[in-house]
Amino acid sequence: xxxxxxxxxxxxxxxxxxxxxxAAGCPRLWxxxxxxHAESLDDGYGLLDEDERARHAAFLRQVDRDRYAxxxxxxxxxxxxxxxxxxxxxxIGREPCPLCPEQHGRPAVLGSGLHFSLSHSGxxxxxxxxxASVGADVEQLPSAEAAENLAPVLHPRxxxxxxxxxxxxxxxxxxxxWARKEACLKGTGAGLAGGVERTYVGTGVxxxxxxxxxxxxxxxDEDYSAAVAxxxxxxxxxxxxxxxxxxxxxx
Numbered sequence: 001x002x003x004x005x006x007x008x009x010x011x012x013x014x015x016x017x018x019x020x021x022x023a024a025g026c027p028r029l030w031x032x033x034x035x036x037h038a039e040s041l042d043d044g045y046g047l048l049d050e051d052e053r054a055r056h057a058a059f060l061r062q063v064d065r066d067r068y069a070x071x072x073x074x075x076x077x078x079x080x081x082x083x084x085x086x087x088x089x090x091x092i093g094r095e096p097c098p099l100c101p102e103q104h105g106r107p108a109v110l111g112s113g114l115h116f117s118l119s120h121s122g123x124x125x126x127x128x129x130x131x132a133s134v135g136a137d138v139e140q141l142p143s144a145e146a147a148e149n150l151a152p153v154l155h156p157r158x159x160x161x162x163x164x165x166x167x168x169x170x171x172x173x174x175x176x177x178w179a180r181k182e183a184c185l186k187g188t189g190a191g192l193a194g195g196v197e198r199t200y201v202g203t204g205v206x207x208x209x210x211x212x213x214x215x216x217x218x219x220x221d222e223d224y225s226a227a228v229a230x231x232x233x234x235x236x237x238x239x240x241x242x243x244x245x246x247x248x249x250x251x
Contacts (some may be wrong), residue, residue: 007029008030010074018081028130038066133188140224215229
């Protein structure tokens with residue numbers, strides 16, 4: 001189990017060239033700060049598809065529009081780099097939902113063999129790319145009051161761990177627990193509907209083992225926590241049993 005994974009800072013603007021596919025068992029992580037990309041957003045807006053533009057326009061606050069635009073422009077540029085395609089031509093669809101028959105599971109470039117996950121909070125955007133199902137989450141640390149109020153919704157062991165800590169230590173412990181939990185739930189495609197109380201990921205400095213997943217903390221800015229969860233459930237034929245896709249598939 002890897003405790004902390006490295007992350008690459010993503011500069012504003014187009015990528016300098018193509019990107020090599022992530023190695024098996026090793027997700028590639030990218031981090032950007034929205035404030036550093038704000039001046040370049042107009043140049044990248046044309047990369048978004050019709051649905052992304054509609055979602056962007058629906059935000060009432062400029063800060064939320066900027067965060068969404070920065071995240072999805074970066075996602076398209078990176079997908080284009082990995083898939084060897086123009087960013088605006090990448091077709092992003094949805095995998096089947098693991099909780100119902102509908103096609104609203106994890107976002108995906110279907111048939112590409114490349115898995116990805118995106119998360120944003122505050123000024124940060126975290127993106128993960130892998131050859132197996134992957135989930136990433138970044139969270140601005142909650143207030144002490146929010147951490148106290150949300151602690152009971154966690155796994156009972158995690159709730160007990162937080163209660164045993166000094167009050168001033170609970171924000172950080174809650175934040176890393178929540179990021180790990182959301183990373184796992186995003187990896188499965190269930191999201192928060194999958195139940196934050198079901199899987200124990202731990203509140204300590206090391207993630208607890210989670211069956212079928214390699215859960216790692218990610219080093220990001222102070223006052224934030226982040227994590228990535230990579231599926232280890234690949235059968236002998238190379239099929240990722242979470243998504244049902246072949247990790248070696250070509251775009």
